[in-house]
Amino acid sequence: MSIGLHNSEFKNPVVRWVDQRLPVFTMMQKEYGTFPTPKNFNYFWNFGALAMVTLMIMIATGIFLSMHYVANTSLAFDSVERIMRDVNAGWLIRYVHMNGASMFFIVVYIHIFRGMYYGSYKAPRELLWILGVVIFLLMMATAFMGYVLPWGQMSFWGATVITNLFSAFPVVGEFIVQLLWGGLSVDNPTLNRFFSLHYLLPFVIFGVVFLHVAALHITGSNNPLGIEPKGPQDTLPFHPYYTAKDSVGLVVYFIVFAVLVFFAPNYLGHPDNYIPANPLVTPPHIVPEWYFLPYYAILRAVPDKLGGVLLMFGSILIWFVLPWLDRSPVRSMRFRPLARPFFLLWAVNFLVLLWVGGKPAEGHYVLIARIATAYYFAYFLVILPLLARLERPLPLPESISRPVLGGGPLPAGAAAKPMEKA
């Protein structure tokens, strides 16, 4: 790169003056204006944008909540209720933040489902995928600590159960737990550090999201066919085509969000969290927030504490190596007749884990949780590696515009012909 003013194409003198010295306008134009995007996205490709918007909503509402929230065990519960009663529009801000966490997880789960179904984790997008898993882990930590802040019964006992898991690790376990607690039990120091970290982590997420998007703009987006665009006839500029399409998804998303906030704000919560935390009274059933239930089910499916903790963390850490567990060169499940049903079963299995995680760990629920846990891991460790060798994928279309214009994939022989369009 040469030193000197950037060669700006903008005509407006003020924009041009800035752009020559700091080409932010050129960058925005390149990354969100003319950015070549496959023309065949379906509405599943809305969910990345939805997650981004949700993150911004959570940060905005969270900043206002923190102006009124008091991170002290004797005041936290009442300060949240004060927000609900006496702060202008406080009930709205708090319910948006509280339900926003659930909406965030719904959106991100669908986003991850889309990535798995269409093989978006495969080369050259491995690092993009890994950054996504990092974001998800940060989200889980942030959500967990946020749920502790109202200092209700589930806040307190959820925090106690989850932080205690770390004590299962040999040698360092005890040290980690005391570091999390800031003492010898979940108490005021715990609440204070959780509040501090709950404020910090969303900005870390924002940073990793920036890297996630930066990596996306190097490789370009995957698409429902899972084949790379062969030329300009396969892509459209991001604006106005996908800004328009994302807007439709965003408004529909807001409608769902609004129904939850205005008509069922406590539907996804637990009534026990409206009882102030009491270290002397244990609730009959301690359950985490709904979005953690699949991992909670895996934890409880294992009779051994350390084993359960390792499997629980492993259930997400395994996503990091997914690009290397699935060696099939075909990305989209549309062209993988065997992998497709196995993956859809995995998705249903995930919902089964979510359901069974909310049930008491007794009777046939334990058996269901164990079978579902076994399939969860078998899909990654056995089925995907085997299918890469055994499966005969369907013939891929020649290009993105080809099936759109000509209809239907080409016969098997034709797909093997060298591509001439590129």
Added chain:
Amino acid sequence: MLRNSFKALALAISLFAAAPAHAAGEAIAIPDAKFSFDRMFGTYDRASAQRGFQVYKEVCSACHSMRLVSYRNLRELGLTEAQVEAIAAQFQIVDGPNDEGQMFERPGRPSDRFRRPFANEAAAAAANNGKAPPDLSVMTKARAGGANYLLALLTGYEDPPPGFVLADGAHYNKYFPGYAIAMGAPLNPDQVEFADGTSATVEQMARDVSTFLQWAAEPELEQRRALGVKIIIFLTILAGLTYAVKRKVWADVEH
């Protein structure tokens, strides 16, 4: 494309359906009392909530605090400023310290929180067999079943079935988890005298006080639903517009 959207929707719905994970040991069916506020666009029955406040004031407040609610909040139930001032003034509130460093008592003001029956949690526990009666400010949000559960509980006292061993000082209630509740049946017929002539049956008082407690727990409910209707109408129109724009933008693309 449409098929995929349906898939996304189905996934979202199944996530919701699986969500209420309130694992209960043994679920006791709670009858639906058909409260006015339980309907999707329902509001509070002001007359019932005012009677409910009277029941709370004359019966429940002997043991149960409502530390998050102020006398001024009663304006939202339709009481006038003068009525609220008169109600607040009935209570002696501990204030201070004054210039001499002494705590003192003064008549309540609308800005005061409801006076607590006990000076502190330990005093409340000492006077009630070792366990403090819970605060009622957010009670309907803190129990599965909400106001329906409270109404059922307040009217659910009966003699224990043969063979049921009741601990000393406990009372049998068919809606209480475990059936043995420390609180004795709090309501008796004609325990309060309603100014509007409503007959003070146990069922009536229980319904009124449940309505009052639901209002105390969710005072924003009516405002929230009214705003929600406007916002959803606005978003629905906006969805139509954005979809029309999207169709127009994509009109020249074969896809």
